[in-house]
Amino acid sequence: DADVTQTPRNRITKTGKRIMLECSQTKGHDRMYWYRQDPGLGLRLIYYSFDVKDINKGEISDGYSVSRQAQAKFSLSLESAIPNQTALYFCATRQGANYGYTFGSGTRLTVV
């Protein structure tokens, strides 16, 4: 099994729908992150969490919310999806402040 698992892998949804992307990890890391990746814009941070009770906004949090259900689970919700939220979404974990990230395989989300 992968260290960081994201579900679903692909999703097409309609404008205005609520959608949840899920992430679970077996690394035992406290730090978890949600990024979106767009061509020409690279990876941009949406939300991050240093533990279950610590949630922080990233640079592009508007239109998104998160829930850290457990140390190993961090979900991202789009409350009312819009077409410009079409992107590749990645969850990542990190052992500590000065370590690299371990990324999941991503969720390709299309909002029509």
Place this chain on the structure above:
Amino acid sequence: QKEVEQDPGPLSVPEGAIVSLNCTYSNSAFQYFMWYRQYSRKGPELLMYTYSSGNKEDGRFTAQVDKSSKYISLFIRDSQPSDSATYLCAMSSTGGGNKLTFGTGTQLKVEL
């Protein structure tokens, strides 16, 4: 101006060539520098990690950091078709939650 600039490519080289990938940055507080490799439809994977200035070598890969010029490089020796991927640079400071700032990635194709 973006904090981290990276030429998107694509860069096409013959098998066996030495590849040089580069990023420039503007934030002098960056202390930790990383290179990630991302294959198509996969999440980024950590390739190299360096702290402050200097060189680090791992097999066919060498990472260089020149903080005085705000310039980092990744060299790939004896490039192989399996090196064909997008390479992302990333960096962080010691403060601000140590969030990583990513370049947009350089697409590399190694031709037979």
